[in-house]
Amino acid sequence: xKSIMVKVVLPIILIFLFxxxxxxxxxxxxxxxxFCFNRGLGSYCKGQYDQAISDxxxxxxxxxxxxxxxxxxxxxxxxxxxxDQAISDxxxxxxxxxxDTMVYNNRGFTYVRKGQYDQAISDxxxxxxxxxxxxxxxxxxxxxxEKKGQSDQAISDxxxxxxxxxxDTMVYNNRGVAYKNKGLxxxxxxxxxxxxxxxxxxxDAYYNRGLVYSxxxxxDQAISDxxxxxxxxxxxxxxxxxxxxxxEKKGQSDQAISDxxxxxxxxxxxxYAYYNRGFxxxxxGQYDQAISDxxxxxxxxxxxxxxxxxxxxAYKKKGQNDRAISDYNEAHRGEYPKAKSNMHIRITxxxxxxxxxxxxxxxxxxxxxxxxxxxxxxxxxxxxxxxxRFSERNRLPKCKTCGSPLVxxxxxxxxGGNDRFKCTVKDIPTKVCPHGCPGAYWYQPNFSDEVGDxxxxxxxxxxxxxxxxxxxxxxxxxxxxxxxxxxxxxxxxTGLELAIEAPCLECTHCGSKYLPSLQTSDGYSYYAEMxxxxxxxxxQEPIFE
Numbered sequence: 001x002k003s004i005m006v007k008v009v010l011p012i013i014l015i016f017l018f019x020x021x022x023x024x025x026x027x028x029x030x031x032x033x034x035f036c037f038n039r040g041l042g043s044y045c046k047g048q049y050d051q052a053i054s055d056x057x058x059x060x061x062x063x064x065x066x067x068x069x070x071x072x073x074x075x076x077x078x079x080x081x082x083x084d085q086a087i088s089d090x091x092x093x094x095x096x097x098x099x100d101t102m103v104y105n106n107r108g109f110t111y112v113r114k115g116q117y118d119q120a121i122s123d124x125x126x127x128x129x130x131x132x133x134x135x136x137x138x139x140x141x142x143x144x145x146e147k148k149g150q151s152d153q154a155i156s157d158x159x160x161x162x163x164x165x166x167x168d169t170m171v172y173n174n175r176g177v178a179y180k181n182k183g184l185x186x187x188x189x190x191x192x193x194x195x196x197x198x199x200x201x202x203x204d205a206y207y208n209r210g211l212v213y214s215x216x217x218x219x220d221q222a223i224s225d226x227x228x229x230x231x232x233x234x235x236x237x238x239x240x241x242x243x244x245x246x247x248e249k250k251g252q253s254d255q256a257i258s259d260x261x262x263x264x265x266x267x268x269x270x271x272y273a274y275y276n277r278g279f280x281x282x283x284x285g286q287y288d289q290a291i292s293d294x295x296x297x298x299x300x301x302x303x304x305x306x307x308x309x310x311x312x313x314a315y316k317k318k319g320q321n322d323r324a325i326s327d328y329n330e331a332h333r334g335e336y337p338k339a340k341s342n343m344h345i346r347i348t349x350x351x352x353x354x355x356x357x358x359x360x361x362x363x364x365x366x367x368x369x370x371x372x373x374x375x376x377x378x379x380x381x382x383x384x385x386x387x388x389r390f391s392e393r394n395r396l397p398k399c400k401t402c403g404s405p406l407v408x409x410x411x412x413x414x415x416g417g418n419d420r421f422k423c424t425v426k427d428i429p430t431k432v433c434p435h436g437c438p439g440a441y442w443y444q445p446n447f448s449d450e451v452g453d454x455x456x457x458x459x460x461x462x463x464x465x466x467x468x469x470x471x472x473x474x475x476x477x478x479x480x481x482x483x484x485x486x487x488x489x490x491x492x493x494t495g496l497e498l499a500i501e502a503p504c505l506e507c508t509h510c511g512s513k514y515l516p517s518l519q520t521s522d523g524y525s526y527y528a529e530m531x532x533x534x535x536x537x538x539x540q541e542p543i544f545e
Contacts, residue, residue, distance in 0.1 A: 033063040067096040101127040120144040135164040169199040183467035203232040237266040271300040287314040399433035406431035416537035422501035463514035468507035475505035482513040
């Protein structure tokens with residue numbers, strides 16, 4: 001009997017020992033992989049991303065099927081800006097576990113950061129198919145939709161995220177931005193304010209609410225919000241830039257230049273800040289500094305048409321007309337994208353550009369024969385070349401016929417237009433010769449700059465995006481026309497009236513009519529044609545520059 005028991009029990013004991021021995025390495029491997037993974041988590045939480053990646057890699061060398069290690073290594077790569085490596089790791093994690101909603105969400109947001117918005121939407125949608133109450137996936141899909149310009153879908157996703165988590169300050173901020181981009185400023189301010197009620201230290205929400213106030217023309221409120229954002233994050237270059245724009249719109253160029261300079265101290269490759277500072281310097285008459293800043297923009301982006309246009313204006317005002325012509329030609333070579341329709345670029349830029357071209361074409365035509373050159377020499381009694389004569393006549397407030405100093409003359413009115421635009425400019429102040437020589441003169445050089453100031457994005461007659469300023473209803477274009485009157489106070493202290501009859505947009509709810517925004521797709525060509533008409537009207541004889 002004892003012999004039988006030994007024969008039965010001994011094999012069982014041997015099998016048990018063999019099974020235990022073979023399991024030990026796997027358990028040891030599992031513990032070692034988990035140890036490396038946990039150490040990687042600790043490094044990640046301390047912001048030590050290189051060390052975290054090293055630990056997650058060791059975990060994966062021990063256990064190549066460790067999906068969670070792939071996911072967290074992908075997150076660490078993402079924090080380092082190595083987005084392709086991050087996406088590769090998220091993809092490997094999903095090959096191991098195709099039902100992991102967190103990994104779909106992580107890969108989706110990484111696609112957002114890469115600008116691959118369709119792939120981002122696809123991944124977030126997969127996460128939501130598995131878990132429809134995954135608030136973060138709704139938020140990230142909303143961001144992707146907003147980046148694609150699909151604000152309605154974005155708002156829908158942000159709203160669903162807030163239904164799941166009504167205390168998510170980031171989602172209120174994101175929905176506020178989407179409302180802003182639709183021109184629904186009331187809703188935008190409401191959401192951004194809620195975001196700040198939940199988290200009063202949220203710099204992005206202050207910044208975005210400041211942008212809304214700026215779009216509404218409420219520059220004091222915008223500056224207040226920008227300042228609060230900078231108190232929280234003093235290294236926020238974009239906020240310095242936009243606060244500078246707000247100061248510039250208020251006519252406070254010194255503060256604007258100071259803010260643009262601070263933005264550039266933080267980010268010396270910030271082309272927009274160079275551009276805006278150059279614009280402010282130009283407004284202050286500091287053309288050398290303006291040209292230097294536009295040079296920086298072109299150095300960063302040689303295809304920036306706006307920089308060439310504005311450097312051309314600065315050269316023109318300095319009397320360096322050959323360089324001005326060169327920049328004008330460079331900006332209009334057709335190889336560059338259309339000039340950016342930034343809200344701080346005034347219509348006057350295009351008026352001046354057209355005026356420069358017309359002036360030089362006329363002068364070139366006058367110089368094509370000896371008889372015409374003699375006529376020009378009599379008309380402009382200066383010995384240097386025609387470029388010098390052109391700049392000289394801007395500086396000397398004297399009669400071109402007899403050379404006598406000019407005196408204040410009558411206010412005149414000019415009319416003109418084409419099939420699309422009709423223009424009337426009233427109350428144009430002039431100077432005249434005290435001896436009765438024929439003709440009147442603009443009361444100061446570069447008078448067209450001030451005419452252009454009469455129309456701007458802040459005007460109540462210009463649409464905000466594609467929505468009514470009064471009731472936020474979407475505007476329609478049914479071929480209607482209307483007359484718009486703009487009044488502009490001039491540096492001389494007088495008032496000028498500019499009346500434009502033009503194609504317009506109409507609100508079907510309240511009947512209000514608007515000129516289209518410069519920021520719409522065809523705004524550039526619309527205002528360029530309008531500028532041609534205005535420039536032609538204000539250049540009519542007998543008004544001379």
